[in-house]
Amino acid sequence: MAVRGLAAAVLLLACAAQAARPYRGGAVATAYPQASAAALEMLEKGGNATDAAVAAAFVAAVVGPYHSGVGGGGFALVHDGKSGETKALDFREVAPKAATRDMYVKDGKVVPGLSTDGPLAVAVPGAVAGYLQLLKEHGKLPPSVVLAPAIAAARKGIWVTPRYHSMANGRLECLRRDAEASRIFLVKSEGGTLELPPLGHVLKQPDLARTLEAVAKGGARAFYSGRVAKAIADTVQAGGGVLTVEDLAAYKTRPRQPLEGGYRGHRILTMPPPSAGGVAVLQVLGALEKLRPQGIAFKDPEALHLYVEAVRRAYVDRAKYLGDPDFSDVPTARLVSPGHIADLAGSIDPKKATASLSLLPQSPRTQGSTLTDKPAVHTPEPEKKNTTHISVIDKDGNAVALTTTINYGFGSCVVAKGTGVLLNDEMDDFAAQPGVPNAYGLVTGEPNAIQPGKVPQSSMTPTLVFSKEDPRKVMLAVGSPGGSTIPTTVIQVISHVVDGGMDVGRAVNEGRLHHQYLPDELWVDKWGLEPATLATLEARGHKIRRVDQWGDAEAVFVDPKTGLRYSASDPRNEGMSLGQD
Ligand code: DON
Numbered sequence: 001m002a003v004r005g006l007a008a009a010v011l012l013l014a015c016a017a018q019a020a021r022p023y024r025g026g027a028v029a030t031a032y033p034q035a036s037a038a039a040l041e042m043l044e045k046g047g048n049a050t051d052a053a054v055a056a057a058f059v060a061a062v063v064g065p066y067h068s069g070v071g072g073g074g075f076a077l078v079h080d081g082k083s084g085e086t087k088a089l090d091f092r093e094v095a096p097k098a099a100t101r102d103m104y105v106k107d108g109k110v111v112p113g114l115s116t117d118g119p120l121a122v123a124v125p126g127a128v129a130g131y132l133q134l135l136k137e138h139g140k141l142p143p144s145v146v147l148a149p150a151i152a153a154a155r156k157g158i159w160v161t162p163r164y165h166s167m168a169n170g171r172l173e174c175l176r177r178d179a180e181a182s183r184i185f186l187v188k189s190e191g192g193t194l195e196l197p198p199l200g201h202v203l204k205q206p207d208l209a210r211t212l213e214a215v216a217k218g219g220a221r222a223f224y225s226g227r228v229a230k231a232i233a234d235t236v237q238a239g240g241g242v243l244t245v246e247d248l249a250a251y252k253t254r255p256r257q258p259l260e261g262g263y264r265g266h267r268i269l270t271m272p273p274p275s276a277g278g279v280a281v282l283q284v285l286g287a288l289e290k291l292r293p294q295g296i297a298f299k300d301p302e303a304l305h306l307y308v309e310a311v312r313r314a315y316v317d318r319a320k321y322l323g324d325p326d327f328s329d330v331p332t333a334r335l336v337s338p339g340h341i342a343d344l345a346g347s348i349d350p351k352k353a354t355a356s357l358s359l360l361p362q363s364p365r366t367q368g369s370t371l372t373d374k375p376a377v378h379t380p381e382p383e384k385k386n387t388t389h390i391s392v393i394d395k396d397g398n399a400v401a402l403t404t405t406i407n408y409g410f411g412s413c414v415v416a417k418g419t420g421v422l423l424n425d426e427m428d429d430f431a432a433q434p435g436v437p438n439a440y441g442l443v444t445g446e447p448n449a450i451q452p453g454k455v456p457q458s459s460m461t462p463t464l465v466f467s468k469e470d471p472r473k474v475m476l477a478v479g480s481p482g483g484s485t486i487p488t489t490v491i492q493v494i495s496h497v498v499d500g501g502m503d504v505g506r507a508v509n510e511g512r513l514h515h516q517y518l519p520d521e522l523w524v525d526k527w528g529l530e531p532a533t534l535a536t537l538e539a540r541g542h543k544i545r546r547v548d549q550w551g552d553a554e555a556v557f558v559d560p561k562t563g564l565r566y567s568a569s570d571p572r573n574e575g576m577s578l579g580q581d
Contacts, residue, residue, distance in 0.1 A: 020503050020504050020505030020506075020557070020566040020567065020568045020577070021566070021579075022559075022562075022564040022565070022566055023564065023565045023566070023567070023579025023580055023581060024395075024564060024565075024580070024581060025043065025394075025395040025565070025579060025580025025581065026040075026043040026049065026052065026392065026393060026394035026395045026565065026579060026580050027392070027393055027556045027565035027566065027567035027577065027578070027579035027580070028040060028043075028052055028053075028056065028390070028391065028392045028556065028567060028577065028578050028579065029390070029391045029392075029554040029555055029556055029567040029568055029569045029575065029576075029577040029578075030056045030060065030388070030389075030390045030391075030554055030569065030575055030576070031060065031064060031067065031388045031389070031481075031552050031554060031569065031570075031573050031574065031575035032059065032060055032063045032064055032388075032574065032575060032576070033574075033575070033576040034059050034063050034149070034153055034158075035055075035056040035057075035059040035060045035063065035064075035390070036056065036569070036575070036576045036577065036578045037149070037578065038052075038055040038056055038058075038059045038149035038150070039052035039053065039055055039056040039390070039392055039578070040052070040578045040579070040580065041055070041149060042055045042141060042145075042146060043394055043395075043580055044580070045141060045145065046140065046141070047139065047140050047141040047145075047146070048138070048139065048140050048394050048396065048398045049078075049079075049138075049392040049393060049394040049398040049399055049400045050078055050134050050135060050137075050138035050139040050140075050398070050400055051135065051139045051140055051141040051145075051146055052392045052394065052400070053076070053134070053390050053392045053400035053402050054131045054132075054134055054135050054139060054146050055146045055147070055149055055150070056390045056392070057074075057127070057131050057390060057402060057404055058070075058131060058146070058147050058149070058150035058212065059149050059150045059153055060388050060390070060404070061127070061150060061208075062150050062153040062154045062158065062205060062208060062212075063153055063158045064388055065185065065205075065410060065422050066163075066164065066167035066168065066171070066386055066409045066410050067167075067386050067387055067388040067405070067406070067409075067481065068127070068386075068387060068388045068404040068405050068406055069127065069406050069411065069421070069422050069424075070125065070127050070128050070208075070211070070212070070215075070223065070421055071122075071125045071127070071232075071406055071411060071416070071421045071422050071423040071424055072093065072125060072126075072127050072404060072405050072406035072407070072411060072424040072426070073091050073092040073093040073123075073125055073126030073127050073130065073404065073405070073424065073426065074091060074092060074126075074127065074130065074402060074403050074404030074405055074460060075088065075089065075090055075091070075092060075271045075275055075402070075403055075404075075458070075460050075462055076088070076089045076091070076130070076134055076400060076401065076402040076403075076462060077258055077269060077270070077271065077399075077400070077401045077402075077462045077463070077464050077477075078134060078137075078138050078398075078399075078400050079269075079397075079398060079399040079400070079464055079474050080138070080398060081394075081396045081397030081398040081399070081473075081474075082396065082397075082398075084472035086258050086269050086464060087137070087138075087255060087258070088255065088256040088257065088258040088269075088271060088272065089130060089133060089134060089253055089254070089255055089256070090253065090254040090255075090256050090271075090274065090275075090455065091126040091127060091129055091130020091131075091133065091253040091254075092126055092274065092426070092455050092456070092458060092460075093123035093124055093125055093126050093424055093426040093455070093456070094123060094124050094126070094251070094453050094454060094455050095123055095124075095427065095430065095450055095451060095452050095453060095454050095456070096122075096123065096124055096241075096242045096243045096244065096247045096452065097242075097244065097246065097247055097250075097452045097453065098242035098244070098452070099123075099242060099427070099450050099451070099452050100450065100452075101449050101450050101451070102433075102450075103120065103242075103427075103450060104120075104427075104432040104433075105432065105433055110432045110433050110436050114432075115425065115427050115428040115430075115432050115438075116174075116407075116408050116412070116425045116428045116439055117174045117177070117408075117412060117413060117425065118174075118177065118178075118239055118240070118241070118412055118413065118414060119235070119236040119237070119238075119239030119240055119241030119243075119412065119414050119423075120239075120240055120241045120242065120427070121241075121411075121412040121424075121425035121426075121427050121428060122236050122241050122243050122411075122412050122414060122423045122424060122425065122426075122427065123243075123424060123426040123427050123456065124243060124247045124248060124250075124251050125232075125248075125251070125421075125423065125424060126251060126253060127404060128215055128220050128223040128224070129220045129223075129224065129251055129252070129253050130253050130404075132215070132219060132220045133220075133253045134400075134402075138398075143215070143216045143219065144216045144217070147212055147213075147215065147216040148216075150212050151209050151212045151213055151216065154204070154205040154206070154208045154209035154212060154420070155204065155205075155206060155209045156204070157202040157203055157204035157205070158202070158203050158205075159200055159201065159202050159203075160196075160197045160198065160199055160200060160201045160202075160203060161199070161574055162199065162574075163573065163574050164197075165196055165199060167386065167409045167410065168185060168186070168196050168197075168409075168410070169196055170409050171408070171409045171410045171413055172186075172196065174410065174412075174413035175194075175410055175413045176194045177413065178239075178413050178414050178415060180235070180414075180415035180416075180417050181410065181413050181414065181415045181422065182194045184203070184205060184207075184415060184420065185197075185203065185410065187201065205420045206420070207418055207419055207420030208419070208420025208421065209420070210419075210420070211223070211228055211419045211420055211421060214227075214228065223248075224248045224249055224251055225245070225248070225249055227419075228416070228419050228421065229245050229248040229249065230245055231416040231417050231418055231419045231421075232248060232416040232419070232421060232423065233245045233247075233248065234416075234417070235414060235415070235416045235417050235423075236414065236416075236423065239414065241414075254326075254455075256271070256272050257272060258270065258271070258272065259271065259272040259278040259279065259282065259332065259336065261281075261282035261285070261286060261336055263285040263286075263289060263465070263494065263495075263498055264289060264295070264498055264499070265468045266465050266466055266467070266468055266471075266475065266498060267465075267466040267471040268281070268282065268285070268463065268464070268465050268466070268494075269463070269464045269466070270282065270461060270462070270463040270464070270490075271403075271460065271461055271462055271463070272325075272332055273322055273323065273324065273325045273330045273332055273457075274322075274323065274324045274325065274455040274456070274457055274458055275457075275458045275459070275460055275461060276318040276322040276457050276458065276459060276487070277458070277459050277460060277461025277463075277486055277487040277490065278461055278463070278487075279314070279317070279318065279322065279332060279335050279336055280311070280314040280315065280317075280318060280461075280487040280488075280491070281461060281463060281487055281490055281491055281494070282336040282341075283310065283313070283314040283317065283335065283336060283340075283341055283344060284307065284310045284311055284314050284487075284488075284491050285491060285494065285495070286336070286338070286341035286344075286345075287306070287310035287313075287341055287344050287345040287348070288303070288306060288307060288310060288495070290341065290342060290345040291306050291310075291345050291348070291350075292306065295499050296495060296499040296500075297499075298496075298499075298500050298502075299529065299533055301533050301536040301537060302350065304513065304529075304533070304537060305350070305353070305537060305540050305542075306348060306350065307491075307495075307513070308353070308513060308515050308522055308537075308542060309348040309349070309353065309354060310344065310345065310348065311488055311491075311514070311515045311516075312354065312356060312359070312515050312516075312517045313344045313347065313348070313359070313517075314344070314487075315484075315515070315516045315517035315518075316356075316359045316517050317335055317344075318442075318444070318457075319442070319443050319444055319445055319517065319518075320445055321335060321445075321447060322444070322447060322448065322457050323444070323445075323446075323447030323448040323449075323454075323457050324447075324448075324454045324455040324456075324457070326454070326455075327447070327451055327454045328446070328447040330447060351540060352540055352541050353540050353541035353542045355520065356517045356518055356520035357520065359517065386405065386406065386407065386408055386409040386410070386411075386481065387403060387404070387405035387407075387460065387481030387482070387483070387486075388403070388404060388405070388481055388552070388554075389401070389402065389403045389404075389462065389478075389479035389480050389481060389552070389553070389554045390402045390403075390404075390479075390554060391477040391478060391479065391554045391555050391556045391567070392477065392556060393474060393477055393556045393558055393565055395580065397473055397474065397558075399464055399474040399477045399556070400477065401462035401463055401464055401477040401478060401479050402462055402479070403460040403461065403462045403479045403480075403481070403486075404460075405424070405426070405460065405481070406422060406423070406424040406425070406426070407424050407425045407426045407428060407429065408425050408428065408439060410422060411423055411424040411425050411426075412424060412425035413425075426456055427450070427456065428456075429448075429456035429457055429458060430444075430448055430449065430450045430454075430456040430457070431443075431444040431445065431446075431448045431449055431450075432450070434446050434448070434449055437518065439483070440459070440483035440484040440516075441484065441516065441518065441519060442459075442483075442484045442516060443517075443518050444457055459482075459483055459484055459485075459486040459487060460479070460486055461479060461480075461486050461487050461490045462477075462478075462479040463476075463477075463478050463479060463490050463494070464476070464477055464478075465478070465494055465497070465498070467558070467560035468560065469560050470560070473558070473560070474558060475557065475558050475560055476493075476494065476497055476504070476555060476556070476557050476558075477555065477556045478490055478493050478494065478553060478554070478555040478556075479553070479554060479555075480493075480551045480552055480553040480554065480570070481551065481552050482550050482551035482552070484514075484516045485512070485514045485516075485523070485550050485551055486551070488512065488513070488514045488515075489512060489514075489550075489551040489553050490553070492507075492510065492512055492513070493507045493508055493553050493555055496510055497557065503557075503566065504555050504556070504557035504566050504567070504568040505566070505568040507553075507555070507568070508553040508554075508555055508568045508569070508570045508571075509568075509570070509571055510527075511524070511525050511526070511527035511528030511529065512524075512525045512528055512550065512551060513525075513528055513529070514550070520543060521542075521543045521544070521545045522537065522542040522543065522544050522545065523545050523547045523550075524544055524545070524546055524547065525546075525547055525548070525549045525550060526546065526547070526548055526549055527549075549572050550572075551570065551572065552570040552572055552573040552575065553568075553570045554568075554569055554570065554575060554577075555567070555568050556568075556577075565579055567579055
């Protein structure tokens with residue numbers, strides 16, 4: 001499709017966004033039509049999957065300021081179709097040098113909001129360094145071309161969609177507290193109060209456009225030093241935060257070894273720690289394969305029970321062991337070893353739900369844990385779509401799965417003055433007090449305590465599944481937002497495709513189930529299960545909580561037999577899948 005025909009094509013395809021139609025060339029899935037269009041434009045200009053994914057990531061920073069941005073960070077897996085090699089890049093934020101273990105604790109208690117709202121919540125951003133590093137290592141096009149759609153979007157403006165509305169509404173008080181964020185993301189009413197912009201209102205971000213132009217010309221240096229860096233540090237410090245220009249100057253991305261496993265003959269590569277997601281994906285799929293070697297029938301209540309129990313145990317391991325491997329000994333290899341997965345599977349009662357608290361320190365499975373036997377149980381509001389995923393597979397079989405975030409909706413709600421850079425609140429992904437739940441209700445332990453320079457534990461799980469016929473060829477690129485629910489979303493999409501032989505469009509649409517060990521409840525989304533199946537799970541002792549919906553899976557599938565690509569954007573959000581005919 002010619003680039004000039006793109007706008008019309010985007011309109012046309014937007015009407016059929018969820019139909020996973022076949023493409024002969026590259027295909028992309030993102031949470032925003034503009035980001036998917038930018039990715040497709042890069043492919044049309046001769047760029048590869050990395051050029052497309054990075055262009056989409058920069059556009060996402062402009063059009064979805066509530067999900068991700070240049071003030072955030074993330075993870076990417078990049079597969080080279082020619083060499084068959086896959087690399088992982090960790091460009092997540094790190095704790096500033098002056099961060100301390102107890103910075104969010106007063107009088108022995110975590111102060112609510114301190115690690116999520118405002119300047120003290122801000123960790124050192126990694127997105128710009130990460131996106132440019134990906135481009136340098138794997139891309140074909142220059143930054144000026146790849147950043148152009150994002151710059152244009154920032155200048156032209158974005159219209160306020162229902163998603164923008166609900167996200168800004170959820171963070172209204174937080175945004176109102178920051179004058180710069182209010183100026184950009186809210187409007188003044190006639191009475192002088194700061195309110196949500198009306199639906200359809202156009203928001204322009206000229207300061208962000210200038211910052212992106214500087215990055216396009218000057219590279220990461222234009223962000224991590226000079227005017228932008230100074231504005232970030234000054235803004236954060238003026239509000240009582242601890243981030244400095246030295247922190248920004250010292251920021252480095254970290255190459256990681258992808259975590260490898262398999263499911264029913266398919267090789268899987270996923271994100272290793274500091275992501276906790278990849279370990280959970282391999283543990284749960286491994287346990288399911290062990291317990292159901294013959295495969296899993298769609299919505300079979302017995303298999304659903306086994307899935308929930310495997311997830312419960314994976315999240316216990318997560319709480320106990322996972323954190324930044326550069327700071328503590330994270331036993332990743334053991335956790336995904338066949339022996340450990342067999343133990344995990346073997347400890348499941350096929351007929352009865354295990355009480356989560358019985359898996360805590362007094363039981364042999366959790367000895368040595370730093371968690372107390374009765375951790376505070378916080379039930380989070382599950383719908384917090386403030387992260388975004390981009391999947392691309394190009395015509396040459398290069399693939400990218402990239403998940404990026406500013407953590408909470410609109411991050412910390414702090415915009416660095418004059419730069420348009422909305423800063424993250426990724427510090428909340430640390431254990432503010434080991435054993436005390438964070439905004440997602442996740443309880444993490446000692447390995448995830450705050451230390452300067454450390455990466456907070458993450459749920460982000462960009463994942464590649466390879467074809468059975470050729471384990472060097474990517475069959476599925478997938479990932480999602482959803483905080484603690486990210487790994488279970490990824491697991492279910494993979495299982496739907498591999499076990500159910502489901503087309504990728506349907507696999508991302510399907511209702512979902514999630515457990516995270518604490519709170520001890522099984523979340524079922526509104527289309528997740530019909531009453532009879534729910535009743536059989538309840539009879540096994542699962543405490544069910546109906547949740548409206550969560551996640552936003554973005555996936556590209558290659559049919560190993562025909563080589564055709566199919567892309568799918570989750571109907572739960574405003575995204576779009578596109579491809580080259
Ligand atoms: O890295 C993490 O696990 C979180 N900061 C991700 C946040 C998220 O996905 C919120 N989304 N819905």
